[in-house]
Amino acid sequence: MSQAWWKKSVVYQIYPRSFRDSNGDGIGDLKGITSKLDYVKELGADVIWLSPIYQSPNDDNGYDISDYRAIMKEFGTIEDFDQLLAEAHRRGLKIVMDLVVNHTSDEHPWFVESRSSRDNPKRDYYIWREPRDGKEPNNWGNCFSGSAWEYDPQTEMYYLHCFSKKQPDLNWENPQVRQEVFDLMTWWCEKGIDGFRMDVISMISKKPGLPDTDPQGAKYGSCLPGTCHGPHVHEYLQEMNRKVLSRYDLMTVGETAAVTVEEAKKYANAQGTELNMVFQFEHNDLDTRGGLVGKWCLDRMDLVKLKEILSRWQTELDGKAWNSLYFCNHDQPRIVSRLGDDSPKYRERSAKCIATCVHMMQGTPYVYQGEELGMTNAPFASLSDYRDIDSIRGYHDMVDSGILPPEEMLTYMAFKSRDNARTPMQWDDSPNAGFTTGTPWIMVNPNYKEINAREQMARPDSVFHYYKTLISLRRNSPLSDLLMNGHYTLLLPQDPELFVYQREYEGQKLLVACNLSGSTRKLEGLPQENWELVLTNAPVEKDTLLPWQACVFKNF
Numbered sequence: 001m002s003q004a005w006w007k008k009s010v011v012y013q014i015y016p017r018s019f020r021d022s023n024g025d026g027i028g029d030l031k032g033i034t035s036k037l038d039y040v041k042e043l044g045a046d047v048i049w050l051s052p053i054y055q056s057p058n059d060d061n062g063y064d065i066s067d068y069r070a071i072m073k074e075f076g077t078i079e080d081f082d083q084l085l086a087e088a089h090r091r092g093l094k095i096v097m098d099l100v101v102n103h104t105s106d107e108h109p110w111f112v113e114s115r116s117s118r119d120n121p122k123r124d125y126y127i128w129r130e131p132r133d134g135k136e137p138n139n140w141g142n143c144f145s146g147s148a149w150e151y152d153p154q155t156e157m158y159y160l161h162c163f164s165k166k167q168p169d170l171n172w173e174n175p176q177v178r179q180e181v182f183d184l185m186t187w188w189c190e191k192g193i194d195g196f197r198m199d200v201i202s203m204i205s206k207k208p209g210l211p212d213t214d215p216q217g218a219k220y221g222s223c224l225p226g227t228c229h230g231p232h233v234h235e236y237l238q239e240m241n242r243k244v245l246s247r248y249d250l251m252t253v254g255e256t257a258a259v260t261v262e263e264a265k266k267y268a269n270a271q272g273t274e275l276n277m278v279f280q281f282e283h284n285d286l287d288t289r290g291g292l293v294g295k296w297c298l299d300r301m302d303l304v305k306l307k308e309i310l311s312r313w314q315t316e317l318d319g320k321a322w323n324s325l326y327f328c329n330h331d332q333p334r335i336v337s338r339l340g341d342d343s344p345k346y347r348e349r350s351a352k353c354i355a356t357c358v359h360m361m362q363g364t365p366y367v368y369q370g371e372e373l374g375m376t377n378a379p380f381a382s383l384s385d386y387r388d389i390d391s392i393r394g395y396h397d398m399v400d401s402g403i404l405p406p407e408e409m410l411t412y413m414a415f416k417s418r419d420n421a422r423t424p425m426q427w428d429d430s431p432n433a434g435f436t437t438g439t440p441w442i443m444v445n446p447n448y449k450e451i452n453a454r455e456q457m458a459r460p461d462s463v464f465h466y467y468k469t470l471i472s473l474r475r476n477s478p479l480s481d482l483l484m485n486g487h488y489t490l491l492l493p494q495d496p497e498l499f500v501y502q503r504e505y506e507g508q509k510l511l512v513a514c515n516l517s518g519s520t521r522k523l524e525g526l527p528q529e530n531w532e533l534v535l536t537n538a539p540v541e542k543d544t545l546l547p548w549q550a551c552v553f554k555n556f
């Protein structure tokens, strides 16, 4: 396992709907992705994670699958996929598929059958319960809005859905369901794909008896305590590993809501009996609140806490499991607007600073499309600008019930909505940022004239080139072994602006110093070594970090 290829990989996540439209219908597609493989290659990432491309009614942009062996018609055909895979492999790029098997679409034939009668052979593929006192079987809230239960008049029972009612949860306790999942995974492995990113995989084993959680009643995500890390989750993943994963040379990463370091050591154990790594959420949840408010607020991440969390994951998993390193994906607002400073003065420097902080740690880094350009949040102004089910439902929850005035909620959405990550990739300064010749399915961020790939590829001090350097340091440089294996130590833990840490491997050391603030800071109190500067994003002044400056030093 110490030689596993994915330990040296950098993953580039593509959200197909927003990456590149090849036929002018305003929706990104597989041919569009194939046409941009050289771009990913140029950046230096070696793995592409594709958000779901399967047939879907798109209630949640493909995270509601109605046929696991077919391609969403807007995205193309299975032949287009075969071509994408072949072209990727020809360039030495691997393809990791999103695997969404905690739930299906309600339009999946399994669910259509399951709901048709109480004694249908597929009834038990999903989680059906009798009403309790004429109402929902328990008080769980789903992760978007309202109850996690939907009443089905045809059979007078409720089914469980931890996300929208068009995403019914599969019943993993049923061995036939598990076998169906293993079969479809095998089908994709036989096609030659290189791995899976497993959607909310920590939720597949529900707490026995489905007990009530919060006594206040259904709230956002209040199904999580009853669904995350349930009693059989590790057993199911070990079965999946035996029956599918261990038979191929794959990379696997589990999206594990509510995961702790202790749980992660099981999911991503170094013996390789389950998954290779997981996505944890402790750091990205730092600027969210509990209860009804959830993420809808303007809170900022507390840097001292952020350092504590990321450092704990670094030191606790070292040698025992493997970290995934990320801030950005299709569910998170843009990090330069969230944690950095997206004003013209510091946008590029702060984007590079945050990237340095992430990429010099131990684990596998994930770059989300446009992050490598320092793409920002979008100037969404009204509800009609949004497409994301989570944002639209959230708005109605908060505003229709009078909890928040519309303007206030719209301010929070502009800061936190998932749609901030889903505006089209900014390729160049031609109309619609070169994403489409038609009408894009969601607004293009108007700042594409300044922020776009073509401009940045031509400019050596761009965010793009900086990411390229970070990636090549890890992939192919004298620092590679140290970056992969080096032990991590946090320095200056209480400093509210500086994120400073050291990596150490076989006598070689790396010092990473990032000023995550707009003030100029003295760099003092650090271990005395013969430090040599490897990389920085701003002019060098002795013992000083300029606003948003990052410096990487080595001692060999």
Ligand code: GLC
Binding pocket: 060, 063, 064, 100, 163, 199, 200, 255, 330, 331
């Ligand atoms: C995961 C996905 C998210 C989706 C949800 C339900 O969190 O990343 O986009 O809405 O699962 O599938």
Ligand code: CA
Binding pocket: 021, 022, 023, 024, 025, 026, 027, 028, 029, 074
């Ligand atoms: Ca298209």
